[in-house]
Amino acid sequence: MTYDILLAGVGGQGVLSLAAIIAESAMAEGLKVRQSEVHGMSQRGGGVQAHLRLSDSTIASDLIPSGKADMILSMEPLESLRYLTWLKPDGVVVTAAEPFVNIGNYPEIEALYSTIKKLPKSNIVKTAELAKEAGNIKTENMVLIGAALKYLPLKKETIEKSVHARFAVKDPKLVDINMKALELGANA
Numbered sequence: 001m002t003y004d005i006l007l008a009g010v011g012g013q014g015v016l017s018l019a020a021i022i023a024e025s026a027m028a029e030g031l032k033v034r035q036s037e038v039h040g041m042s043q044r045g046g047g048v049q050a051h052l053r054l055s056d057s058t059i060a061s062d063l064i065p066s067g068k069a070d071m072i073l074s075m076e077p078l079e080s081l082r083y084l085t086w087l088k089p090d091g092v093v094v095t096a097a098e099p100f101v102n103i104g105n106y107p108e109i110e111a112l113y114s115t116i117k118k119l120p121k122s123n124i125v126k127t128a129e130l131a132k133e134a135g136n137i138k139t140e141n142m143v144l145i146g147a148a149l150k151y152l153p154l155k156k157e158t159i160e161k162s163v164h165a166r167f168a169v170k171d172p173k174l175v176d177i178n179m180k181a182l183e184l185g186a187n188a
Helices: 015-028 077-082 109-117 127-134 137-148 156-168 172-186
Strands: 002-010 032-038 047-055 069-074 087-096 122-125
Touching (some): 002 015, 002 077, 015 047, 015 137, 047 077, 087 137, 122 137, 127 137, 127 172, 137 156, 137 172
Parallel strands (some): 087 122
Antiparallel strands (some): 002 047, 032 047
């Protein structure tokens, strides 16, 4: 079994945190994990991407070959489309609905949604709305992981343990908020 995820977004959105939670969960389930990340000009709103490869056998490279990603998991709709050449024909795109308008000629949002919806498998998630419902706008990436759960080869309980461990050391109140965000995403 191999499962390749290309994570994408803009600097500051938590792309690398998403990758870390999924990677920790995969390792907890005994899978091998390889990760590579490109930060770009992330401190200035530039693109960030991470290749995350999960397998039950040896993984030869950190990078996902073109056309082989099982999933594009994106914090931003335009960024999800930037990496379509990596997606398998039957791969899935799971993206946040909210744009991060960091360029003057940012495409019209409905045109982006239309393009994403034409893909064989896609899920556009209103992460900001659901994060607010969870109690903290900063939980958008947990909402996104929740929405991706049905496609990931990982148990929900393992992801929950990883989220719990990550936030319990920061502030126990954050555990409940992030767990609620994860659940809202899973139900989106």
